[in-house]
Amino acid sequence: MARTPVEFRLNGAEKAVFVEGGANLLDVLRRGLGDMTPKYGCGQGTCGTCTVLVDGRPQLACLTLAETVAGREVRTVAGLPDGAELHPLQDAFMENFAAQCGYCTPGMLMAAAALLERRPDPSREEVVEAISGNICRCTGYEPIIAAILDAAQRRRRRAS
Amino acid sequence: MARHKGRGFAAINYPIGMNLGGDPSQALVHSNPDGKFMVSLSSIDLGQGMKSVTRQIAAETLGVPVEDVYVDTADSDTGPHCMGSFASRGTHRVGNAVIAAAQEARAVLLEAAAEELEVSAADLETDGRGNIHVKGAPGRSITTAAASLAAQFKQGRTVSGRGIFLIPFAGVDPETGEMTPVSCFAHAALVVDIEVDDETGEIEVAKLSSAYEVGRALNPKLVEQQLVGGAWMGMSHAAWETTEPYYPDRGHGPEDFNQYLMPGPGDIAPHDIAILERPAPDGPYGGKGPGEMCANPVLPALANAVYDAVGVRIDELPVTPEKILRGIQANGGARPKGRR
Ligand code: FES
Ligand code: FES
Numbered sequence: 001m002a003r004t005p006v007e008f009r010l011n012g013a014e015k016a017v018f019v020e021g022g023a024n025l026l027d028v029l030r031r032g033l034g035d036m037t038p039k040y041g042c043g044q045g046t047c048g049t050c051t052v053l054v055d056g057r058p059q060l061a062c063l064t065l066a067e068t069v070a071g072r073e074v075r076t077v078a079g080l081p082d083g084a085e086l087h088p089l090q091d092a093f094m095e096n097f098a099a100q101c102g103y104c105t106p107g108m109l110m111a112a113a114a115l116l117e118r119r120p121d122p123s124r125e126e127v128v129e130a131i132s133g134n135i136c137r138c139t140g141y142e143p144i145i146a147a148i149l150d151a152a153q154r155r156r157r158r159a160s
Numbered sequence: 161m162a163r164h165k166g167r168g169f170a171a172i173n174y175p176i177g178m179n180l181g182g183d184p185s186q187a188l189v190h191s192n193p194d195g196k197f198m199v200s201l202s203s204i205d206l207g208q209g210m211k212s213v214t215r216q217i218a219a220e221t222l223g224v225p226v227e228d229v230y231v232d233t234a235d236s237d238t239g240p241h242c243m244g245s246f247a248s249r250g251t252h253r254v255g256n257a258v259i260a261a262a263q264e265a266r267a268v269l270l271e272a273a274a275e276e277l278e279v280s281a282a283d284l285e286t287d288g289r290g291n292i293h294v295k296g297a298p299g300r301s302i303t304t305a306a307a308s309l310a311a312q313f314k315q316g317r318t319v320s321g322r323g324i325f326l327i328p329f330a331g332v333d334p335e336t337g338e339m340t341p342v343s344c345f346a347h348a349a350l351v352v353d354i355e356v357d358d359e360t361g362e363i364e365v366a367k368l369s370s371a372y373e374v375g376r377a378l379n380p381k382l383v384e385q386q387l388v389g390g391a392w393m394g395m396s397h398a399a400w401e402t403t404e405p406y407y408p409d410r411g412h413g414p415e416d417f418n419q420y421l422m423p424g425p426g427d428i429a430p431h432d433i434a435i436l437e438r439p440a441p442d443g444p445y446g447g448k449g450p451g452e453m454c455a456n457p458v459l460p461a462l463a464n465a466v467y468d469a470v471g472v473r474i475d476e477l478p479v480t481p482e483k484i485l486r487g488i489q490a491n492g493g494a495r496p497k498g499r500r
Binding site: 042046100131139140 | 385389422431
């Protein structure tokens with residue numbers, strides 16, 4: 001199968017990879033580039049745990065053709081912390097007990113990161129909508145919603 | 161067309177663990193020369209907090225800071241035997257095994273300290289902050305690290321302990337068939353408030369209110385986390401999830417998340433939880449285990465709420481809009497029971 005060179009930025013770093021025709025972004029990130037933070041849940045666009053940001057917008061990596069991110073900026077959970085300092089979302093998820101098995105967590109974090117960049121002070125309804133494509137089996141969602149609202153406050157405090 | 165409010169209630173007694181073969185679990189505890197303790201288990205943490213709770217239990221029993229305890233559940237091939245993480249047995253069974261193992265390890269630790277301090281082990285106590293000292297004379301003290309180090313390099317002792325918990329065999333009374341399969345019960349009561357649309361058959365959950373008696377809540381935040389999450393798994397079993405129509409034949413059944421429905425973040429409702437603590441006599445520090453029972457009362461409570469709202473008695477799960485509509489039709493219309 002034809003292999004295409006693809007260049008894009010992953011969490012700020014330039015990456016150049018060869019991808020097979022039809023390869024999806026999730027495989028390229030995990031197997032090709034070794035970024036294991038986006039998870040494989042269903043592989044068919046229904047669980048949301050593979051969510052990454054492409055040019056700031058949440059996108060399901062399992063349904064994204066790797067070739068389509070050429071020249072773009074891809075962000076994953078690996079890129080959330082600022083050096084040793086965790087992202088406010090990560091702190092808030094820990095302190096609000098927003099994960100049990102943790103399988104949904106990377107997708108929730110990225111969906112929430114996109115929301116907070118767009119809407120620094122979101123309403124509860126906006127939070128619910130932002131994560132409505134992400135399934136969580138363990139938490140009952142409430143702690144996740146609370147964590148995202150809390151993270152918005154932390155983020156605004158850090159910025160000011 | 162109308163929306164009908166309904167309220168349903170359910171109460172449960174929930175047996176902790178099972179009795180098969182005595183439902184045993186083992187734990188091994190040992191110290192490293194730096195005075196940190198390792199708890200080896202085969203009991204899996206799938207997010208419910210097994211590692212956190214056994215770590216607390218080990219630290220409390222050993223008398224050392226919780227930071228000095230590691231729990232390793234890495235491999236059921238190499239770890240001591242455990243029946244598994246199910247039947248809400250983890251805290252109770254594994255916790256008791258950890259207490260037994262930690263008590264044995266603590267006894268050796270105190271002997272090692274006694275030898276260094278030239279006193280009797282019976283005169284020693286721990287301060288929970290990493291020191292062992294003579295009772296009433298905190299000045300005559302040695303750190304757990306120094307005692308572990310001496311045990312390893314001077315005294316030739318292993319600071320270690322073995323623990324197992326096994327439910328005593330329960331015989332069956334040949335006359336009555338009576339037996340005691342379970343030594344520990346937890347309890348819960350739950351009220352659910354819903355609205356049922358008599359045109360679409362859809363249910364909207366307005367509020368959950370519950371009380372759970374879990375023995376001692378060894379880690380209150382983890383207990384709350386399980387109860388909040390587990391209630392929605394219960395609700396999901398009650399109103400969404402199904403392997404219908406021909407289970408166990410998979411034909412036409414749901415095969416993926418598009419068809420196998422579960423509540424999403426937009427479907428949840430507030431849940432008011434009261435955690436009642438009544439320590440279990442045979443539980444580790446009184447703990448029972450929230451486990452599965454956080455889902456259980458939701459199912460009967462929801463079925464009762466539907467009956468209250470529209471007078472349809474549904475006895476097969478899940479409570480789907482179709483079943484509600486068929487019931488309303490069979491009754492010749494919605495028959496709200498009304499507030500009594
Ligand atoms: S793995 Fe991509 S949505 Fe489930
Ligand atoms: S924490 Fe387990 S799926 Fe969300």
